[in-house]
Amino acid sequence: MWEHVTTHIQAAEKFLDTPEIPWKSLITSLLWIVYLFETYVSWRQYRLYSLTTPPKALMAHVSHEDFVKSQRYGRDKARFAFVSDAVAHMVNLASVTYNLSAHIWVWSGYVLDWMKVAHSEKALSGANLVLGLMLQMPVGFILGAYRNFVIEERHGFNKQTWSMYCMDHVKQCLLSVILGVPIMALIVSVIRWAGDAFVVYTVLLFTALILFGTIIYPTLIQPLFNKLTPLKEGMLRDRVTALASSLKFPLKHLYVIDGSKRSSHSNAYFYGVIPGGSKHIVIFDTLIEQSTTAEIEAVLAHELGHWVYAHPSKLLIISLSHIAVTLSLFTLFINNASLFRAFGFGQDRQAIAYVTYLPVAVGFELFNLVLHPIDALVQFGMHAVTRQMEYSADRYVFLELFGTPVNANRISLFLSPTSDLLRYYTAPARLRQNWRHSPSCMHKARVSCPRRSRMRPSWIGSAICRMCPHTACRRPYLVMLYQKTTNRTQNF
16 A cells, blocks of 8 residues: 555656746746735725724624724724735745745855855755845834834834834844754754655654743743733732632643733733643733723633633644645655756756755745645635634633523623623724734624625635624624623523
């Protein structure tokens, strides 16, 4: 059986490694297809920001003034997205047209000569990574500055200073080099050592790196940007601790993060993905300043709902599966000499980059260009999955946690006409905020949606969720859950 599979793989490799395939033209066409499709989707979303009245399900919770402010914020961010996407597309086209990968590989050799380092594949791959980051840095710096100091500033969210922004950018670049270079060298070493079995060993390596990253990020990396302090004793700490205990959540530490020094956006999260290991909850100081204790508890209940349903572990498995599939497809291209020749690599002096072997790092970069349309579809699918997880966490809070007889003492607080839980998600002051959890299509709430008549079947609306106003999509679903929970509690 395995001999039969191997034969088919070798045949596929031979078919793809042929000069008759116009790799440059093919990749350029694929880039344009993905860009035009994503622009079309974004344009559908942008048109919805012209609405001047909120959906019927939200009229009782959102004022006209705040809805208009939300729409303005959405329009500004959408326009910026058009520009940033166009810039990224032009950079990709320029890279393909002018064989930028080959030129960077040559420049990497010059860097190693200047540093008096031997031209090993690992060293060249590391230098190649650093030079690529340096070329991307100016564009990222300019776009990020405009987003923070123009758009976020215009809507009252930015708290960063120019010195803080520049320092953050420098730290991010240094971390990318300090962590990226050894990781790149390790990946190249594993692939060369493992040979034809590199997929299995590389997936194991990525698994170890991801788990290691979840450990060092909160302890070594995050303190470089934000300060974590233990939550002070008081009612909030007592209620969060009681909530975690009721769910048997293995809470070890409860922190407050100084998010207010960069933005007025608020959030809360927990970290610690190792099964059975201790977990830590982090609350933004902006959330504490802007919200009541009950509202904060409601937000944390949503986050703990993700833990109850093991969403972080499921996403980890999905991500590793995606990596495994991607690497499996990469086996068809890792020795594709025609692909390398199309982009300036070769064993003759006429090539831009003279090589005696096919560099793994460059091969994976070129392979990603070929895989770009498929990866775009995968991202849409992942988006649908994460949106469903958000709905599941919302449903858990309303119908399982605070809408059961076991928690009947909380019903009057959370399910009254002035419910803090519902009010948190529908508060006018938060309608404009850029939440980490973006919305899905309103069909989930079974309420009137301007896109519903043109979205069939409904799951497409979840996959392409950028078609509805920013946070106005999730709120009708919460209103529906609130009504269901209220009906349930009347029978207790």
